[in-house]
Amino acid sequence: MKVENKPMPIIEVINLKKAYGNINALKGISFSIGKGEIVGFLGPNGAGKSTTLRILSGIIPADSGEAKVCGVDLAEEEGQVRNHIGYLAENNPLPEDLRVIEYLKFRANLKGLQGSRLRERIKIVLDVCDLERKVSERKIGNLSKGYRQRVGIADSLLAEPRLIILDEPTIGLDPRQSAITRKMMERLRGEVSFLLSSHILSEVEACCDRMLILSHGQIVAEGTLYELQKKFIKNTIFQVVAVGKKIELQKKIRSIDSSCELIEDDPVEISGKRRFTFSTSKGESIAEEIIRSLLELNELHVSEFQITRPDLETIFLRATKENWEEKDITARKKAKKTKNHTPTGL
């Protein structure tokens, strides 16, 4: 019998909990991240993203649960984990008096780099983060937001970490600078694992292999974009651009799939064509059959046919909405219970 050796995950989190006073920031989350994966951490404000990232970086301890980063148990060797990771804090705080090169030297020294290796690593990260010589000699306080962000990312890459944790890496960056950050991650794809939190969903959609959606301290969704699409969007939406009568088209489609419904009917500029948007519960398999039958109808003149896949924003809203609703119901039940238990006055 062949025994498959599963590679050890870079991050393994089991039932992690953290509270700030009465507020439960994390209510027992569990997930794992494999070697070389780029994982996006999504969630509304106050969902517990930064708390999770700070726990995984060894900056703050968790209240309970188990977390292993690069094989290091955070409960036992909290400080040890910092040797294996690169961390970019939210808002990227940097000392303003230092020059970029001085700051990177200081950080490299702090991370245990010395001599030629230190010089070599600084040269590499300056190149990866597109921080040309002219910029590296400038004071951090005089740099633009984009350059400051790149300095923070360069710092996180310095010690050749196995895992890089980026808290909102592209916040406040222009599209070109965001593209540079994406390019940097692409260059390191496979070698280094990335865990990044972001509010820019298109960004996450473009560069992440997998997503974790957090809401109210709980993971409400996890998986690749395709898996999330399948999980949260039950109906398949498809569009047909054609000339012809709505009723005829509808009739034809209904003859193939009776569950199919027309959602929208819009004119396409001045061409006389119309864009019909349908929704079906039978999935993408039915699409091939529908297009074949529509092409047979000469009077319809079908010029376009496409299946529209829901973007991450739709999935994100759907996933977090469910959690909001659940929370709302629980709160209402609690309120009702309290009301029933309140003793009536005289």
Add this chain to the structure above:
Amino acid sequence: MRPYLVILKAEIFALFISPSTYVATFYFLSLLGFGFRFFLESFSFTDWILPPLSSLVIGLLFGSPALIPFITMRSFAEERRLGTLETLMSAPIESFVLVLGKWSACYLFFLIITCLSFCYPLLVLIIFPEQGINLGFDKIEYWTGGGLFILLYGGSFTSIGIFASSVTKNQMVAGMLTFTLLTIYISLMAFSFGETTHESYNHIYNIIEIGLGNLGNGLKKLEQFSVGLIDIATFFNQSVLIIFFLVLTTIQVNRLNR
């Protein structure tokens, strides 16, 4: 050890590029030099029984509340204002090492200023050897005693400054807090100077004195140190005070990251 040295180096560099430390050092040394010159001129008319070198140590001690805030106020308050403490703690470094590194840098800077101030009597000895010998500037025991006294108290003063810097984001508030704490500390020493202790609680008082750090009789100890009599208890209780404030600062730094 390496992270400690890295922090120490970076902090010394930060102190050397900060204009406020230069301004404070300049005014402090100028005033101290002026005061020392005035003291030497009027020394023969006073009933000062201690070696003249001790006047410089007293000047340094009483002038510390004006100098130390400028050295220490920046260390943690600035990190807190900019939020760089979190970035710093993401590197493989323990919070006590960080506190120790920052304190050592401030202490080292204080020692540099102390050394510069000790140049005054040294210059008198070099330029006017006869007068210098008459004033006792050639006696190594006076130099050692006075130097050690200020070395010990400088350590505890800077640790108080470091602690004050960790409790606020505002450098000015940190500076004022350091000034207040040091003034209270020195006032306690000044007010209790010359007071006799009751025999009945003398033993208990001695225990508290050793444990808490000569809060009451620092100036009395200076009398011993200035003639070259080294008091071991002062070493012990000043070390206790330094460790106490450094541990408090570490707790505060850890609390900030929670």
